[in-house]
Amino acid sequence: MLLCLDEASIGIIWAPICCKGLEAAELHGQVNVIFGPPPSSPVEATDCHEPHAISVSMPASPSGLHIVQAKKVLFIDKAGPTAIDGQPNQPSDSDSINSRQPQQGKFHSQPISAGNSCGKPTEGKVSDPFESQLRIPRNDSQRDKRFDPFKTWSGKLERQLSNLRGKPQEPDLEAANDCHSAENETVPAVDRYFDALEGPELDTLRATEVSVLPEDKKWPFLLRFPISSFGMCLGVSSQAILWKTLAISPSMSFLHVSLTVNLVLWCISLALMATIFLIYFLKIIFFFEAVRREYHHPIRVNFFFAPWIACLFLVLGLPPSVTVNVHAAIWYVLMAPIFCLELKIYGQWMSGGQRRLSKVANPSNHLSIVGNFVGALLGASMGLKEGPIFFFAVGLAHYTVLFVTLYQRLPTNATLPKELHPVFFLFVAAPSVACMAWAKIHGDFDYGSRIAYFIAMFLYASLAVRINFFRGFRFSLAWWAYTFPMTGAAVATIKYSMEVTNVLTQSLSVGLSAISTFTVTALLVSTIIHAFILHDLFPNDISIAITQKRPKFSKKLAHLRSASSDMKDIEASLPKNNPELEL
């Protein structure tokens, strides 16, 4: 049985039973790419009713790899009708096209680093516009080479395979490939991300920048599949926790919520998690360079916490009918990657490089904090003692730092969006989870828990009254990650209502749960619309396609905006083009 990897494939998770979706996807008619899954998927899909659905064996010998390679060609060439790359438009007569086209060609010939001397065409020499047109089809005759730098085995292996097949590549292309592989070693510096991208999630290319991947063409699906997709797992699995809490809390017993809702949501979460884990694992295997660039993206890196937090959520939301006792080892296994990531990320904040906190502070950093509290909550629920306090302490210290930093809105915080944005709801996540974690650690919902809970409530209210600021944003998959704080606040409120049971707290619990479920539903609908109707759930992930150096031709423009935000403030306060100055 085959697994399709496209927007359609996401249909798996919306289908009531996980494997029915495949049929739906096939009905959708876009089963383009066929992969053998990796030998050891990080998530064992043990609960999937048809586990053999994704258990195709991997070719063991390197010689078998050309099959994969061939499949990849299929995979890459599924350019839609919009992705014809401008070539069909015959350069009619205009000079402007003449001067534009060669430049495009130039960038095709050296995808990764536009400013690099390796294979750099002579500046000023106007190359024949037809040459580039001819060259591209020549490359395309086999396959689109432009994605090669992001492929894990693009350079060496492929040439070996070609040679094995007795068809040596052209020497100039080989040189270019060598050049690429040398460039692959380094990812863009953090400054480049700040310079080249804009938007609250740093995911839009600035006008003066060029992408190393073709912007006018749909990229391979795996390249377009971002780490922030795990946000969906966060959203759905936290809903499973919410409905479990609603079902088992005495203060909510008047609602008569069945545990079945929890079971269904949990199964969906598990299937979703398995799917996304699998796809991202494939991305790691086949497009490691793209993963590396995501990891170096100053905002995207925080989403690397999402898979592990989602796993913690899965264990927290475990339906009582499935199991009640989880072995402590699970906790240690899940906390290990979080601990390692924290050592890395918090260390970067402190150690004064380009990723220092005064530069990268952004509400999405909360994702790197909240894992501590979720881990503490799960650990304390499982009866552990010291471990949860450890993570609680680490979380507390760094939450204080992050809370103060984000509240201050330092002008040096390059990535902090100017205006409010859904990402600000992450502010609510840490204190609401912390309140539950402390209640579990301490044994009762004491002053500490209440202080955390009330801070979360105030922040929630503070954001809710500014709800009109949250309109007009472009939908993004990352929004899923911003729903779980609402769910967390709802769960914390239910816990609080068990301590202070009255009409007000019960209404608040119901209200917040309703808001949370409504938001997730709305987002689900949006996601389905984008996936199946608009077909743009996974747009080209421009964030990973920035050049390593600033493009040459945009330097003059760049001068006007390259200065730091401080400088911009200074400039802003100076009147522009003031004629009186010259007098």
Next chain:
Amino acid sequence: MLLCLDEASIGIIWAPICCKGLEAAELHGQVNVIFGPPPSSPVEATDCHEPHAISVSMPASPSGLHIVQAKKVLFIDKAGPTAIDGQPNQPSDSDSINSRQPQQGKFHSQPISAGNSCGKPTEGKVSDPFESQLRIPRNDSQRDKRFDPFKTWSGKLERQLSNLRGKPQEPDLEAANDCHSAENETVPAVDRYFDALEGPELDTLRATEVSVLPEDKKWPFLLRFPISSFGMCLGVSSQAILWKTLAISPSMSFLHVSLTVNLVLWCISLALMATIFLIYFLKIIFFFEAVRREYHHPIRVNFFFAPWIACLFLVLGLPPSVTVNVHAAIWYVLMAPIFCLELKIYGQWMSGGQRRLSKVANPSNHLSIVGNFVGALLGASMGLKEGPIFFFAVGLAHYTVLFVTLYQRLPTNATLPKELHPVFFLFVAAPSVACMAWAKIHGDFDYGSRIAYFIAMFLYASLAVRINFFRGFRFSLAWWAYTFPMTGAAVATIKYSMEVTNVLTQSLSVGLSAISTFTVTALLVSTIIHAFILHDLFPNDISIAITQKRPKFSKKLAHLRSASSDMKDIEASLPKNNPELEL
């Protein structure tokens, strides 16, 4: 009976019995303005011994408003001998006067926005100096129009009234009025406040700026009555609390303080509060634009917490002879405006506009924090439980943020005075009130309370040893707000001395109480001197009279200082006029 609204009127509160002061005021001979008070004053002056003193009925129908209008004319024209606006000085012969006078005239003709195109006179055209002189008296023949933009009903209503009276206004003036009313819609942006004003309280106009209101003339009293006047209520009512605590604390029983002191101080506080509430309420009614501008002033806005905190103080200082049980509803009523203001102010800190914390951080922000702790203290004293913890938690989180931010002294904190200033005593307020609040919430003076108390003590000591930095400042009504932290520290020390009763803590209690009472007395004397002898207790409130745009003629000068403080630092570190650079 009539209420006089002038410096003299403030005499009410200093007279031993509140209404005797009126006679004193009348003796003072400046009862210029006569107002009917509004129908529903926000504070019911029920405890004043002669409540009818301020209960004159308001005209109910709009047609009655022309009486008020007529009164306002009286009100406005009470220009003292110093306020002749320069016109009587005949322009003898000098060119310098010639060139100065028209400019003045120009600004009179377009009060709000000097840089606005609406009714802008042609640049460079030297208008006849006599014209402006003629024009002003022509306006003055009816009344001074320059205050119109700040009046609530200046534009529409007045013209309606004029038309009713059958005397249509000149069309050009009408056009100008339209222009004004359009401009009224917007208040100056925060940047303008920073650009146009200076001083630790941002209350002095910079040399390059012009005021939209005449600087050489005393303004109407209500326009000069700032929100910071509520500081007086804070100072006096906190004294009432201090003397109540001194009287009832077992550890202070050796002082044999009578509760009568508390009763007297509390009555004075109540009368003062009623008076100031009434006057400010009139300002809201008649000069809403001025109130709006105070609310948008980045420092003044913090004083909008003062009325509610003072009310909380009043309830806290309630003499046992008056009542001991206060209904919980009072607490909810008083905390509601504080909660709303906090949602607004803290949200602005976070949401990244021009009022973000890294820009507006100033010790006066403590006023927006301390309300949480005062509310928590009162609520816990009244036996409430969850509400006080809520406000304590909100206060704790935001106090941490503010404490760190103020201690860091970010160079971007535009409003933070370069040197120490009495406003720094507000640092002591939050922890000393927090210590009492936590002791009430928790039930005993435990470690948490002690930590807060000792932090307050250290900050107090840290400021006290720098007392020589606190000299040479111009007296300001805002200083009253800076006395209550001292009183708070004294009260906290008395509470602490009840836990740890020994000679040291008792001496410290006596000492701090003495300092607090001495400071309040000294400020009282200063206030009386300024009110009755110097007649400058309420100087023109320049803070609200800045233009919306930077005045044209000062642009060149402004370039030299418009850059942000970072830029200034950079400039400062560069040697000025260095001849070696040109070599």
Next chain:
Amino acid sequence: MLLCLDEASIGIIWAPICCKGLEAAELHGQVNVIFGPPPSSPVEATDCHEPHAISVSMPASPSGLHIVQAKKVLFIDKAGPTAIDGQPNQPSDSDSINSRQPQQGKFHSQPISAGNSCGKPTEGKVSDPFESQLRIPRNDSQRDKRFDPFKTWSGKLERQLSNLRGKPQEPDLEAANDCHSAENETVPAVDRYFDALEGPELDTLRATEVSVLPEDKKWPFLLRFPISSFGMCLGVSSQAILWKTLAISPSMSFLHVSLTVNLVLWCISLALMATIFLIYFLKIIFFFEAVRREYHHPIRVNFFFAPWIACLFLVLGLPPSVTVNVHAAIWYVLMAPIFCLELKIYGQWMSGGQRRLSKVANPSNHLSIVGNFVGALLGASMGLKEGPIFFFAVGLAHYTVLFVTLYQRLPTNATLPKELHPVFFLFVAAPSVACMAWAKIHGDFDYGSRIAYFIAMFLYASLAVRINFFRGFRFSLAWWAYTFPMTGAAVATIKYSMEVTNVLTQSLSVGLSAISTFTVTALLVSTIIHAFILHDLFPNDISIAITQKRPKFSKKLAHLRSASSDMKDIEASLPKNNPELEL
């Protein structure tokens, strides 16, 4: 018996029995300088087996001072073979030497302020190179006058003594001396320290700066003896505490550590402390100007806490065989200077001058925090109650501020080293001591203690995994101060292992203790090598020898780097010398 003050003298402390070292030192053959110790040394060397070793009586009458003076001449003239100051090199013929030499001469003639008008030679006039050569020997004929500005009694007293001896000084020299004494009144401003020095400890002169003291000559020993030498006391006395804890902790009983190790280490600490206290006391007496400049050095000032913290450590590490009960007065005596320094330092952070926190924040500030917790720990161990909580509270508040500030890495933090540095281990000190202090105050190792402990552990781990960043640094005596946090973490872990006794915590205790002891041993070996083999343990202390004003000839260069770090960032982001800009 005589006390030698040179690197050799430090041998005292390394010799097994403290006074045997003197013989070793004498064998070393460099007993150059002979001092009578001050009448009342701050540390009573009661435990030294031969106390008379350092108890030579001080001359009581001023007339006796010329003996000291004569000794000082000896002291100063011990210029080694590397310190011939260039004069013996005859200016052969080159112009370059001609133009360099006078400049040197110039600076010799006005050591303190190169830009000062006092005795300023005419710019541009090329003075005779031979003149300076002649002038210096003329001065040197008696002694090197260049160190005079740093001597406490250089000006007045010396001349009085000269006159007494019937040998009046040359009038021009006298005038120069007057000039110097006037200049002595002021130390360089903080900005000068930032401008003139570089390196993570601000102890290296920038290329464009000149030293007021000869850089090519070894200075008098006392001038080279920095306050950071007390770091050694911190390192050794904390080891005494560690071994005491290892010996008496039940959870560590399987190691069978003897208390004798503690006793030996404690005696060494005491002797070391007495020695360093004595030497530094002599520096205060004879080179007060140098001490003053150390006190104004923005990083060095934090080391002024070290002596008192080391004293606290000594009391904490007191061997049970010596005494178990310490009088509470000791605690008050030791905490008084810490409290005063804190009032000074924390006040400077807040009060917005050049020493505000956003400018001076540096991990060495932790030294000014950790004293609070050490004091709280000692006080609580001695059975005090309120005092320890006071210092704990002060420490907590300011640690929060410092922790957030350092984690943020504000671009304005001028002294924060760009990369990690051993000084970052000070991060671990405060929470690990705080955890023990809170456990003592509260009576058990509760949640608060664990939170502090786990924060310390995480920070330790965070630094340990970055251990490769800590290579390639030049050895510095200040490193000693960075070892005690490791020891603190080890002691805290032992305390924790008493609460949670299992193999993991016991192994961790052993491991951290081993690392700590290993580090101290390694540093001890390095110190011995630098002291006895390389003879550069105390290099010229450039930090105190910066000029008060920027040297003239370096102004042009200085322009390029004088701007604040913000400006540098801005400049860095702008391409340098971009030819395309001019097009």
